[in-house]
Amino acid sequence: xxxxxxxxxxxxxxxxxxxxxxxxxxxxxxxxxxxxxxxxxxxxxxxxxxxxxxxxxxxxxxxxxxxxxxxxxxxx
Ligand SMILES: [Zn+2]
Numbered sequence: 244x245x246x247x248x249x250x251x252x253x254x255x256x257x258x259x260x261x262x263x264x265x266x267x268x269x270x271x272x273x274x275x276x277x278x279x280x281x282x283x284x285x286x287x288x289x290x291x292x293x294x295x296x297x298x299x300x301x302x303x304x305x306x307x308x309x310x311x312x313x314x315x316x317x318x319x
Contacts, residue, residue: 250277
């Protein structure tokens with residue numbers, strides 16, 4: 244069963260077996276580093292999740308927060 248991860252380009256959800264990202268077209272988009280972000284958020288550690296996204300992508304604080312909220316926060 245394929246793992247669900249996040250695209251290393253756009254950060255959207257993508258299968259580990261996907262040949263390209265269905266959202267942005269990035270080839271071999273699966274990236275484990277976003278799994279770490281998801282794990283931090285599951286632990287309620289949003290501060291470090293945002294920090295990790297910033298370090299990984301070079302985004303500003305506001306962009307990183309938006310990125311985390313858009314791609315990793317489950318809306319119930
Ligand atoms: Zn993508």
